[in-house]
């Protein structure tokens with residue numbers, strides 16, 4: 001078991017492209033750390049530097065107590081699982097899992113024992129004599145994990161290992177990978193572009209954008225206290241609704257388009273820095289789950305009146321897309337390709353109970369969960385707390 005320490009790590013590729021900027025990140029023993037961010041943000045580059053497959057331009061990398069910047073990949077005591085985990089088609093599952101040990105010239109009986117132990121953890125015992133083509137996608141993925149496990153590394157590195165699986169299997173395998181990692185207690189760095197995967201798997205999640213760390217925290221803290229509007233919009237699905245707002249009457253009232261919400265003392269207690277934005281513009285974040293369909297009795301000071309543009313019935317809830325006469329703050333870079341349909345259309349989206357009767361074209365009053373509003377500086381995008 002080991003920790004992994006990245007201290008001021010930079011990567012400048014030979015063509016001059018600065019892919020990773022001053023990254024400092026410490027992964028604890030047994031911790032499952034997820035690196036997440038949009039395509040091209042530098043996740044794979046970070047992982048490859050930890051693996052030793054890519055030179056580190058500047059900064060210090062430690063595995064355990066040892067500085068490993070100049071240590072060969074094979075001597076770093078790590079094992080990697082990739083997206084394209086090519087298994088050897090002519091070998092059985094047992095031979096595939098034990099291959100690295102055979103290369104190390106480990107005695108046959110010992111290899112057999114280690115392979116059987118790994119197969120037991122992975123639920124592959126009855127498949128050991130099969131060839132890869134006789135396995136399902138999920139089983140093949142587990143064989144790839146098996147090859148990493150038998151090496152008994154002090155660190156696992158995983159680069160989108162589930163992205164070749166279909167959606168249902170991917171969800172199942174997330175839990176499996178976590179179960180196996182917890183059982184082995186090995187520090188793991190896991191790369192994904194999928195924020196749901198990041199949130200469901202990570203002990204902590206490091207959000208990267210343009211090669212820079214935005215925030216590293218527990219999934220719950222990222223969701224509740226995003227440091228900036230990029231993290232606010234990237235974490236959560238569908239993405240947070242972002243609007244231009246105006247704090248009026250010394251900060252008492254929040255104007256969004258032509259509508260005005262009244263902010264209680266609690267809002268100001270939770271966001272003391274909001275005081276300095278009194279009578280100024282702020283960016284307001286409202287999560288789709290922070291909006292509730294209500295009757296017209298609920299006063300307008302706690303609700304937004306919207307025009308429904310699309311209703312998606314998901315069974316357990318309705319995704320209600322709506323138009324609102326407010327200026328939407330749109331961020332490039334924030335993508336959510338898995339749930340693309342849910343983020344299209346209209347100026348906002350609300351997650352509503354399925355019992356509500358609503359259709360395209362309706363006017364709807366949405367009560368705003370004022371205590372869970374998010375505020376960001378309109379110029380820098382930094383969270384206001």
Ligand code: ATP
Pocket residue numbers: 013014015017019037038039040041042043044045046193
């Ligand atoms: P994805 O999710 O699409 O795999 P990523 O976050 O893993 O993206 P990286 O593959 O780490 O991103 O790439 C980060 C940036 O560095 C990208 O802009 C990429 O084009 C650039 N890059 C990657 N490899 C090289 C290279 N060998 N030479 C120059 N630039 C590179």
